[in-house]
Amino acid sequence: MLTSTSSPTWSLLQERTDVSPTEQAILLAHMSGVLKNGDAPFYQYQQGLLDISRWDSAITMIAGVISESEINSSIWAKYQHRYQPEYRLQINNRIAERNAATPGAV
Numbered sequence: 001m002l003t004s005t006s007s008p009t010w011s012l013l014q015e016r017t018d019v020s021p022t023e024q025a026i027l028l029a030h031m032s033g034v035l036k037n038g039d040a041p042f043y044q045y046q047q048g049l050l051d052i053s054r055w056d057s058a059i060t061m062i063a064g065v066i067s068e069s070e071i072n073s074s075i076w077a078k079y080q081h082r083y084q085p086e087y088r089l090q091i092n093n094r095i096a097e098r099n100a101a102t103p104g105a106v
Helices: 008-015 021-046 052-067 070-082 085-101
Strands: none
Touching: 021 052, 021 070, 021 085, 052 070, 052 085, 070 085
């Protein structure tokens, strides 16, 4: 089972463009988990229950996972409409910052 973005198997799967329907489902489930896990800290940040440094850490991780492969980026592009506009804006801004700082990023 693929459970970590740092595992060699996970990295190889994300680099491929010829993923099977089962592998696509695995990637979608992983990205859904990453995005849903980020939604809770965003809500806490909005409510003043989470300080900016912790939210910054969470949003940086989320943007990094989305930006690490074309597959993750395409999943985000396809499904981001399912999340709050403010949450999407935060993620998209951080992705843009990351891409501007990293020439050649996805």
